[in-house]
Amino acid sequence: MADTVLAHRASRPFQPWMLAAGLVLPAAMLSLLSLAGTLPPALWTQALLAPDMSDIRQLLFYDSLLPRSAAAVLAGAALALAGAIFQQVLRNPLASPSTLGISAGAKLALALATLWAPGLFAFGSEWVALAGGAGALAIVFALSWRKGLSPLAVVLAGLVLALYCGALAAALVLFNEHYLLGLFIWGNGSLVQQGWSTVTRLAIQIAVVGGLLALMIRPLTVLSLEEAGAQSLGVSLHGTRLAALSLAVALSAFVVSGIGVFGFIGLIAPALARLSGARRLRDQLVWSPVIGAGLLWLTDQLVLRTGGIAGGILPTGAVTAVFGSPLLLWLLPRLRTAAAPPRSEAAPGSVSVGRPALIVGSLAILLALGLVLSLTLGRAPDGRWAIAGFAELSGLMPWRAPRALAALFAGGMLALAGCILQRLTRNPMASPEVLGVGAGAAFGLLLAIYTVSAANRELLLAASCAGAFAVLAVIVLLSRKTGFSADRVLLAGIALGALCDALVGAITASGDPHALLLLNWMTGSTYQVDGPQAVWAAGCAVVLIGLTALCVRWLDLMPLGDAPGQAVGLNLNRVRFILLGLSAVLTAAGTLVVGPLTFVGLMAPHLASRLGLRRALPQLAGAVLVGGLLMLVADWLGRMIAFPWQMPAGLIATLIGGPVLMWLLARK
Known part of the structure; x- marks a missing residue:
């Protein structure tokens, strides 16, 4: 009997807890090494209970390193949980806060409010981020609605929206250079903390949303059924989807508003949970946050250990994106899609309109006129519009002509x-x-x-x-x-x-x-x-x-x-x-x-x-x-x-x- 039990245990496949332990234990060991390098273990109890404000080591221990590790755990767990919800509701293994453009939308909303509408923060930065994330998800759905919200169409729309939001954010940073470092580091996901206020607020938010999601496990499981089967069980698919998506967007927005953008954690953690054996939704919702927390915690500790190479401010979020993009490429061939490519609008089988030579000639003339106007039409130092004559052109050409x-x-x-x-x-x-x-x-x-x-x-x-x-x-x-x-x-x-x-x-x-x-x-x-x-x-x-x-x-x-x-x-x-x-x-x-x-x-x-x-x-x-x-x-x-x-x-x-x-x- 004992031999049978041992043989059964030996034949059991890889389990999610093994992967979670493989991430959490090294992260914890590295974190302890960082803490010990900052403050002797003998002073840890004093630093935790009653830190000496005159001792810089205790302040760094209590107000920086400890909340940084806590922020990594909370952010990783929240994004992973949001990713698992998105993937279940949308039936899309590539869905996550980053691939759906939600993180980028929340980031852009916060940047816009910071520069032009700071009064909105009176209600809390998380609500600004929530509005940005919800708006981004609505745009993604609008872009992919005519394609039946197919997995590839949804993710493609989300990634394109994230690309555009990134360009807009770059414009904001460029024209606000005095905020450059702060916006740039925060936008790429920095876990640097200066106290426990952000971590405490994020923990409460995650606990509330997590509790609501726990009450929705049964309806979320039913989402895998067809409409008729769900209705026979008394579940409203549309209401359940809307509620679950709202909570997942809220989790993403809370992380972005409190800490920053961390690419692909919401994609990686649920995928790793499924690959390690978490097949049921209940198991995925349990192990995805644990794996996400361990992954981001371990990544951040590695960033801390190599901080000297990057000046000590290397954003952890950028590093997670380096890991997440290859995973997206690895998952891509596993999605089902039609192999036949669509016919391009440039295909030679299309019927040409008009005379190509006439059209090309007209474009050339239009380009020449545009070049002339670009070189001659401009604004004077006092702001007035002016067309430069031949006398002024000699002085303006060295400045305008090369750029044009x-x-x-x-x-x-x-x-x-x-x-x-x-x-x-x-x-x-x-x-x-x-x-x-x-x-x-x-x-x-x-x-x-x-x-x-x-x-x-x-x-x-x-x-x-x-x-x-x-x-x-x-x-x-x-x-x-x-x-x-x-x-x-x-x-x-x-x-x-x-x-x-x-x-x-x-x-x-x-x-x-x-x-x-x-x-x-x-x-x-x-x-x-x-x-x-x-x-x-x-x-x-x-x-x-x-x-x-x-x-x-x-x-x-x-x-x-x-x-x-x-x-x-x-x-x-x-x-x-x-x-x-x-x-x-x-x-x-x-x-x-x-x-x-x-x-x-x-x-x-x-x-x-x-x-x-x-x-x-x-x-x-x-x-x-x-x-x-x-x-x-x-x-x-x-x-x-x-x-x-x-x-x-x-x-x-x-x-x-x-x-x-x-x-x-x-x-x-």
Whole structure:
């Protein structure tokens, strides 16, 4: 009998408590080491019961390290519990506060209220964050409603919304530099504490919401049934979903308002709980918070142990995003979706409208007029609008011409890269910004800046190209098995972009003097563009556009699928490699000038297609002209809107392009 029991125990699979112990015990040991390194254990009782205010070690022990560990445990548990609820209610294993845009919406709401409506905090910061998170979830549902709230559509809408909210938050930080460090560190999830007030408030909030969720375990379990089965058991599916989603949003908002944004904890912990054997909802709601608490606690302790490397202020939230993005990529192939890619609007089978040569010629004339107006129309030092004559132009050209030309050529290169990617992946939503190619280029550039003391422009371009090409290569590898399914390509790109952005955030949050310069560049600033840089951008654009023109035949065939290309003897692997390389170099060169977030690579090919330019060569030419015009106008608006202050051209293009991207997502 004993042998049978032992054999049964030995054959039992991995259990959730084993994983939880594997996270909590190392975190506790590291925490004890940190505490012992700050204060001798003999003084711990005194520091806990009656800390000596004159002893800095006891104050650090009681008011900083202990509440920091408690904040990590509470935040990790709350986000994990919220993620488990989202995944159960939406029947979506990728749903979490970060992938649904809820954390980003709460963060943006807090930033807006801090700068422009501080009176709202009289009711409590958690209510401001709750409004932002609820608004973000409502937008996500609106964007994915016509697609039946399918798992991929919901997550894709959430990630796109988070991307746009991040761009808006970057704009707020850029124009409030005196708040730069605080907003940047808080926005990336910092667990630094200066007392117990935040932790106490968060503990009460989590206890209340957790108690309400405990009362809903049975109705939440019934959510897995169909409508008729749930009604026969006396459960209102709509009411239960609304109540559960409201409580999950509240948990997310409480963490964001009290501590900051921690990426992907709500995704990782429930996934790990299920993988370790928690199959029933009751078990998932118990073990997900424990695993989430242990994971964030352990991550924070590792950050503390390596704090000297990053100046002691490395945001824990950015580090969790570094772990979470690979998990999102790993979970992505396990979602069911149609393998057949949708037909792109750029497909050559579409009927062209009008005469392509006439349309392209009109766009060229419009671009020339835009360039003339950009160089001549502006505001005088007293704020009045004025058109510069020939006499004034000689003095203004060295200031206006380099920026205008650099923005024009960078916009053309990003638009061309987006057109190539859309035709190559047969995905009308593909672009350097959405697929994370721009973020990869930014990460490559960041590494070059931080590792090479005097990096020249050629080295920066090579590093950016390497980062962009690496992202594209990973996307291709992850998407080939599904025939480049649109949703999978986009989610893979956004996950990689989030990973690169998290790495960039973790490095720049170290307090290095390069941080502000890098933030200006990431928002698309052309402030420091001079004549040689404009000439360099023009040279890159001319060469790369010429090389792309040689690939027109391939780009005509790629939207039709693999069969036509194979029928005419194309080596598809080599063709994809060349086209990906071209798009990577185009993205890197454009990104060096106007930053990684512009959405020009998404908008320009669509606008060219709307004008009737469907075949490869006309669409490529139209996209280049439209992209150049968009960035030229964005640069001019950036110089004029808030005169005498200036807004980055890339940021203006992002603020315009974000709603366009969401509109495209909302279409059937």
